[in-house]
Amino acid sequence: MAYKLHIPGPIQVSEKTFKAFSQPMVGHRSKDFQELYARVQPGLQKLFYTKQPVFTATGSSWSVMEAAVRNLSVKKVLTCMNGAFSDKWYGVATSNGKAAEKLQVEWGKPVLPEQIDARLATGEFDALTFIHSETSTGTLSPLEEVARLKRKYPDVMFIIDVVSSLSTKKIPFDELGVDVMLAGVQKALALPPGATVFTVSEAAFKRVEQVAGRGYYGDFMEFRANHEKNMTPSTPSISHFYALESKLGEILAEGLDTRFARHLENVMIVREWALKNGFELFPELPYATVGLTCIKNTRDIDVAALVAWLKQNKGIIIDGGYGKIKGRTFRISSMGDETTAGIYELMANVSEALKAVTA
Amino acid sequence: MAYKLHIPGPIQVSEKTFKAFSQPMVGHRSKDFQELYARVQPGLQKLFYTKQPVFTATGSSWSVMEAAVRNLSVKKVLTCMNGAFSDKWYGVATSNGKAAEKLQVEWGKPVLPEQIDARLATGEFDALTFIHSETSTGTLSPLEEVARLKRKYPDVMFIIDVVSSLSTKKIPFDELGVDVMLAGVQKALALPPGATVFTVSEAAFKRVEQVAGRGYYGDFMEFRANHEKNMTPSTPSISHFYALESKLGEILAEGLDTRFARHLENVMIVREWALKNGFELFPELPYATVGLTCIKNTRDIDVAALVAWLKQNKGIIIDGGYGKIKGRTFRISSMGDETTAGIYELMANVSEALKAVTA
Numbered sequence: 001m002a003y004k005l006h007i008p009g010p011i012q013v014s015e016k017t018f019k020a021f022s023q024p025m026v027g028h029r030s031k032d033f034q035e036l037y038a039r040v041q042p043g044l045q046k047l048f049y050t051k052q053p054v055f056t057a058t059g060s061s062w063s064v065m066e067a068a069v070r071n072l073s074v075k076k077v078l079t080c081m082n083g084a085f086s087d088k089w090y091g092v093a094t095s096n097g098k099a100a101e102k103l104q105v106e107w108g109k110p111v112l113p114e115q116i117d118a119r120l121a122t123g124e125f126d127a128l129t130f131i132h133s134e135t136s137t138g139t140l141s142p143l144e145e146v147a148r149l150k151r152k153y154p155d156v157m158f159i160i161d162v163v164s165s166l167s168t169k170k171i172p173f174d175e176l177g178v179d180v181m182l183a184g185v186q187k188a189l190a191l192p193p194g195a196t197v198f199t200v201s202e203a204a205f206k207r208v209e210q211v212a213g214r215g216y217y218g219d220f221m222e223f224r225a226n227h228e229k230n231m232t233p234s235t236p237s238i239s240h241f242y243a244l245e246s247k248l249g250e251i252l253a254e255g256l257d258t259r260f261a262r263h264l265e266n267v268m269i270v271r272e273w274a275l276k277n278g279f280e281l282f283p284e285l286p287y288a289t290v291g292l293t294c295i296k297n298t299r300d301i302d303v304a305a306l307v308a309w310l311k312q313n314k315g316i317i318i319d320g321g322y323g324k325i326k327g328r329t330f331r332i333s334s335m336g337d338e339t340t341a342g343i344y345e346l347m348a349n350v351s352e353a354l355k356a357v358t359a
Numbered sequence: 360m361a362y363k364l365h366i367p368g369p370i371q372v373s374e375k376t377f378k379a380f381s382q383p384m385v386g387h388r389s390k391d392f393q394e395l396y397a398r399v400q401p402g403l404q405k406l407f408y409t410k411q412p413v414f415t416a417t418g419s420s421w422s423v424m425e426a427a428v429r430n431l432s433v434k435k436v437l438t439c440m441n442g443a444f445s446d447k448w449y450g451v452a453t454s455n456g457k458a459a460e461k462l463q464v465e466w467g468k469p470v471l472p473e474q475i476d477a478r479l480a481t482g483e484f485d486a487l488t489f490i491h492s493e494t495s496t497g498t499l500s501p502l503e504e505v506a507r508l509k510r511k512y513p514d515v516m517f518i519i520d521v522v523s524s525l526s527t528k529k530i531p532f533d534e535l536g537v538d539v540m541l542a543g544v545q546k547a548l549a550l551p552p553g554a555t556v557f558t559v560s561e562a563a564f565k566r567v568e569q570v571a572g573r574g575y576y577g578d579f580m581e582f583r584a585n586h587e588k589n590m591t592p593s594t595p596s597i598s599h600f601y602a603l604e605s606k607l608g609e610i611l612a613e614g615l616d617t618r619f620a621r622h623l624e625n626v627m628i629v630r631e632w633a634l635k636n637g638f639e640l641f642p643e644l645p646y647a648t649v650g651l652t653c654i655k656n657t658r659d660i661d662v663a664a665l666v667a668w669l670k671q672n673k674g675i676i677i678d679g680g681y682g683k684i685k686g687r688t689f690r691i692s693s694m695g696d697e698t699t700a701g702i703y704e705l706m707a708n709v710s711e712a713l714k715a716v717t718a
Contacts, residue, residue, distance in 0.1 A: 002383050021380070026362070027678070030676075058419050060595070194598065217421050
C-alpha cells in the first residue's frame with residue numbers, strides 16, 4: 001500500500017517530481033551538467049531573495065549545519081536551543097572541536113532577540129546557530145528581530161537553519177543580512193531527501209578565508225570556486241538538480257506570494273481543527289510555524305492509536321510526537337504541494353480517527 | 360537526445376533502477392524505513408564479503424574519505440598517491456587538521472607494498488589512504504599485497520577506496536583485514552550519485568573511540584549506534600536505499616562470480632580494441648583496472664574530436680582524459696550493467712568514430 005505522508009519531512013513527493021528526479025545521468029564535469037546547474041541557479045536565488053550564489057550540497061541538512069560551524073567559528077559558538085534539532089547543534093559544534101555555549105529555551109517557546117543580545121554582549125562569540133522553524137515542536141522563532149541584532153554584532157556570524165520554513169514564507173536573505181541560510185530539500189520543497197541548499201554572505205566568505213581546519217567536503221571556498229564553473233566540489237546528486245529544476249519551475253509558476261498564502265491557509269485549517277477539537281497548540285502563541293502544526297495532547301488521547309488508525313484505515317501517516325514530547329504531542333505537515341482542499345480532507349480523516357480512538 | 364554514458368562515473372542507470380529509485384517516501388524514523396534498511400544489509404555484506412555492518416552515507420565518496428581520516432588518525436596519515444583522486448587525499452587530510460605525508464607515485468603506475476612498507480617502518484604513521492582503482496588513470500594497485508602489510512602494522516589504519524572496483528572483482532573485506540572500505544554508488548553499482556557505502560573493522564572502531572574532533576555527520580560511532588536500530592544518523596537519501604535494494608537483488612541473482620567474470624570479459628574487449636588499433640594502455644601492465652580502460656593516445660589523435668563525434672553521431676559519451684592527462688588519454692567505462700554484446704557494439708562505434716576523425 002502506498003501511503004500519503006503528512007509527517008514533517010520527508011513529505012509527499014509528486015509523480016512529476018519523481019519523473020524529473022529520474023532523468024538520465026550526465027557527466028558531472030560536462031557541459032550538460034553545467035547547463036543544468038546554471039538553469040537551477042536563478043530560481044534558487046529568487047527563493048532565497050539573494051544575489052549571492054545558492055549552493056546545493058549532496059548531503060542532508062546536518063552536513064551543512066556542521067560545515068557552517070567548521071567554516072565560521074574560531075572563538076565560540078552560541079547555540080540557540082528550543083527543541084530536538086536546535087538542541088543537537090551544541091554537541092555537533094563541540095564534536096568538531098569548537099568552543100560552544102548553550103542558550104537553552106524551553107521546548108515550545110521561541111528563542112527571542114533579547115536572550116541572544118544578552119549573551120552576545122559578552123563579546124565571547126563569533127558565531128551563533130539559530131533554527132528558524134524548530135520542526136520537533138512546530139515553533140517559529142522571530143528571525144527578523146534576531147537578524148536585526150546583526151548590526152550590533154557584525155563580527156558574529158549568524159547561521160540560520162530554515163529547514164522547515166523555506167518556501168512557506170518570505171525569508172529574504174540579503175535584506176535580513178544574516179550570514180548562512182540552509183535548508184534540506186525534503187521539507188517544504190517536497191523533494192526526496194539527500195540534498196541541502198544554502199547560501200553564504202560576503203562577510204561570511206571573508207571570515208571563512210581566515211578559518212583553518214574547515215575540511216574539504218563542506219568547505220565553503222570549494223563551493224564558491226566550483227560555482228564559478230557551474231559545478232560542485234564533489235560528484236553531486238545529479239537527480240536532485242533535476243528535481244530542483246522541476247520544483248523551482250512550479251514554485252515560480254505559482255508565484256512565491258501565492259505559495260506563502262497557500263501554506264498559511266493550509267496551516268490555519270489544521271490549527272483551527274486542533275482548537276475546535278479541544279486541543280491546544282504546543283508552541284507558545286504567536287510563535288507557531290507555518291509548514292506544520294505541533295498539537296498539544298491536552299485531551300490525553302492515545303496518540304499512538306490515532307497514528308496507527310490513520311495509517312491502517314486511511315493510508316495517511318502523521319507523526320506521534322518527537323523525542324521527549326512523543327505522545328504528549330502529535331504533528332501534522334501541511335507544507336509542500338498540499339492544497340487547501342486536500343488539507344480539509346486530511347482533517348476530516350483525522351476527525352474520523354479521533355472519534356474511533358476515543359469512542 | 361538521451362545519451363548512453365560510457366564515462367567512468369556516473370554511468371548509465373537502468374530503467375529498473377530509476378523505477379526503484381522513485382518509490383514513494385517513508386518516514387526515516389519509521390518501521391517502514393527500518394525494514395528497508397534491514398532488507399538492504401545482507402546484500403551489502405555479501406558484496407563486501409564481511410560480517411561487519413555496511414553503512415550507507417548520504418554524500419558522495421569524498422564525504423566518507425574525509426570522515427575516515429577524521430575518525431582514525433591522531434599521529435600522521437600516509438597518503439598513497441598515483442592519480443587525480445588519490446593525489447587529492449593529501450590536501451583533504453591536511454585541511455582537516457591532520458598531519459600527512461605524501462607517497463607520490465607517477466600517474467599510471469601502481470602503489471606497491473614495498474613503497475608503503477618503507478614509509479610505515481618509520482613508525483610515524485597511524486593511518487594510510489589507498490585507492491584500489493585510481494579512476495583517473497585506470498590503474499589497479501595490488502590491494503591483496505598491500506593488505507598483507509597490515510599484520511606488520513596493526514596500529515596503522517588501512518583506509519581503502521574501492522570506488523571504481525567494488526563489484527567488478529572480489530574484494531573480501533574481512534579476509535583482507537583492512538580497516539575501512541568505501542565506494543560511491545555511481546560507478547560499478549550503476550546507481551545515480553549521492554550515496555556512499557562503507558564498512559569499518561572492529562579494530563578501527565576501537566581507534567575511533569579514542570579520536571577527538573570527529574565531527575557529527577561522518578562520525579563512525581553515530582553510524583554504528585544508528586545501525587543497531589536499522590537507521591542512519593541523519594535523514595538518509597531514502598531513494599538510494601530503494602535503488603540499492605533493487606541493484607543488490609540483481610547482483611545476487613546474477614551471482615557475484617558471474618558478475619566479476621562479465622566485467623573482466625567486458626574490459627578485455629576494450630583493451631584488445633585499443634591494442635589492435637595501435638594504442639597502448641595508460642596504466643603499466645599488469646596493473647590495469649577492470650571497470651574501465653584508460654587508453655594512452657600513442658597515435659596522437661584528436662581526442663576531443665573523437666569524443667565529440669561519438670556524442671553527436673551515436674549519442675555515446677566517452678571521456679577525453681582527466682586533468683593533466685586530458686587529450687593524452689581517453690577513458691571508456693565498461694562497468695555496471697554492460698553486457699559483452701553491448702561492449703562489442705560500443706567498440707564498433709568507437710572504430711567508426713576513429714576512422715572519421717583520422718580520415
